[in-house]
Amino acid sequence: MENYYQKEIECASRDEIVAIQNKKLREQVRHVWDNVPYYRKKMEEKGVSPDDIESIDDLKKLPFLSKADLREAYPYGLLGVPLKDCVRIQSTSGTTGKRVVAFYTLDDIDLWEECCARAIVAVGGTNEDVCQVSYGYGLFTGGPGLNGGSHKVGCLTIPTSSGNTERQIMFIKDLSATILCCTPSYAAYLGETMKEMGMEPEDIPLKAGIFGAEAWSEEMRQDIQKTLGIKAYDIYGLTELSGPGVSFECSAQSGMHINEDHFLAEIIDPETGEVLPDGTEGELVFTAIDKKAFPMMRYRTRDICTLTREKCSCGRTHVKMTKPKGRTDDMLIIRGVNVFPSQIETVLLEHGYQANYQIIVGRENNTDTLDVHVEMTQEMFTDNVGEITLRQNELVSGLKSMLGLKAKVTLVAPKSITRSEGKAVRVIDNRKI
Ligand code: DLL
Numbered sequence: 309m310e311n312y313y314q315k316e317i318e319c320a321s322r323d324e325i326v327a328i329q330n331k332k333l334r335e336q337v338r339h340v341w342d343n344v345p346y347y348r349k350k351m352e353e354k355g356v357s358p359d360d361i362e363s364i365d366d367l368k369k370l371p372f373l374s375k376a377d378l379r380e381a382y383p384y385g386l387l388g389v390p391l392k393d394c395v396r397i398q399s400t401s402g403t404t405g406k407r408v409v410a411f412y413t414l415d416d417i418d419l420w421e422e423c424c425a426r427a428i429v430a431v432g433g434t435n436e437d438v439c440q441v442s443y444g445y446g447l448f449t450g451g452p453g454l455n456g457g458s459h460k461v462g463c464l465t466i467p468t469s470s471g472n473t474e475r476q477i478m479f480i481k482d483l484s485a486t487i488l489c490c491t492p493s494y495a496a497y498l499g500e501t502m503k504e505m506g507m508e509p510e511d512i513p514l515k516a517g518i519f520g521a522e523a524w525s526e527e528m529r530q531d532i533q534k535t536l537g538i539k540a541y542d543i544y545g546l547t548e549l550s551g552p553g554v555s556f557e558c559s560a561q562s563g564m565h566i567n568e569d570h571f572l573a574e575i576i577d578p579e580t581g582e583v584l585p586d587g588t589e590g591e592l593v594f595t596a597i598d599k600k601a602f603p604m605m606r607y608r609t610r611d612i613c614t615l616t617r618e619k620c621s622c623g624r625t626h627v628k629m630t631k632p633k634g635r636t637d638d639m640l641i642i643r644g645v646n647v648f649p650s651q652i653e654t655v656l657l658e659h660g661y662q663a664n665y666q667i668i669v670g671r672e673n674n675t676d677t678l679d680v681h682v683e684m685t686q687e688m689f690t691d692n693v694g695e696i697t698l699r700q701n702e703l704v705s706g707l708k709s710m711l712g713l714k715a716k717v718t719l720v721a722p723k724s725i726t727r728s729e730g731k732a733v734r735v736i737d738n739r740k741i
Contacts, residue, residue: 424457509537
């Protein structure tokens with residue numbers, strides 16, 4: 309039987325959802341106009357005023373916000389309330405430019421944690437569960453968000469944070485953790501370490517995992533499910549919109565329901581900014597309609613995915629987004645061809661490898677080069693050159709048919725690629741150096 313944290317809203321009819329959205333959007337636009345001069349100026353430049361926004365159909369009249377705006381307005385320029393009403397900040401790791409610093413009122417934290425609670429209940433979590441949160445705690449939103457959600461559900465929460473992998477496994481076993489929250493790459497690493505410690509999936513009581521914060525393929529889901537003996541669910545979010553829980557997977561495991569009572573989603577053409585119909589792939593744009601301290605309006609996420617409104621078997625009515633394929637800024641353009649790391653991952657896992665790989669892009673004689681280093685698994689490890697060459701060639705042709713590009717593949721020894729405890733770094737683009 310499907311459980312819900314807030315059934316009334318999670319399963320509300322379309323009319324009910326739209327009525328909530330219209331009301332909240334009107335109020336939020338007024339709030340931003342009155343309190344965020346930076347965005348008001350953008351609205352004025354576009355010739356829009358709060359009176360022009362009556363319903364969600366008017367959303368497209370509003371200007372976009374992008375990472376560049378966040379940088380320009382750093383740190384307080386997009387704040388929607390006096391600083392004294394804020395109780396927390398969270399921040400991104402800032403690998404691409406300046407950090408994003410997001411602010412929260414107590415109510416903003418409450419709604420964020422509610423979103424995470426919905427995600428935990430959707431994977432079967434109740435107050436009888438033990439939820440181990442192995443996302444990083446601190447400035448990163450993963451740990452704090454799921455910790456709060458776990459409290460709301462009433463799970464016994466184990467705040468291990470990331471790292472110290474053997475201790476993670478000890479806690480899972482000794483304290484009978486049933487739900488694990490971490491990045492998918494760390495989940496895979498935990499599985500690998502467990503195996504090395506001589507443990508089988510049956511030796512641990514875990515039943516579900518809530519994995520997100522980075523793109524991961526369907527093949528990687530299958531792999532993790534097998535090594536940990538659990539069901540693996542996706543969760544999505546970003547610091548600008550609070551953190552994890554903007555959307556989450558249900559029992560159908562076929563895309564993530566967006567919490568539409570808090571976030572309006574649109575898909576746009578990343579080149580032209582034009583809004584695209586449901587079912588079309590494009591860049592995801594969000595408007596936060598009730599978060600007050602950091603009210604993001606039409607924020608361009610750069611994540612590429614599709615929205616679907618097909619009826620879901622779980623009974624939830626909120627729109628679903630497909631697994632993000634990657635970010636427009638992660639997308640590599642190699643010899644003119646668009647390549648997402650997730651496509652490479654799909655090919656590797658289809659050929660029996662695990663998600664331990666590195667993509668190295670360079671330029672030689674004015675031509676882009678694509679090198680993929682892939683770890684052999686223990687089972688396939690060999691120093692037989694003939695066999696290695698055969699395997700490499702298989703991958704070269706698999707990648708060729710996926711990407712339409714010739715890549716160089718190098719098989720490397722097991723455990724030679726550094727493992728990640730948080731978001732994995734898969735790409736080294738030497739062209740940028
Ligand atoms: O990664 C929030 C989060 C924490 C989500 C824990 C899920 C679990 P940021 O560090 O601001 O926030 O990074 C946000 O990560 O724009 C996506 O590109 C990527 N991302 C997040 N979740 C997923 C996912 C957190 N499930 C950026 N699949 C986003 C693919 C994801 N990419």
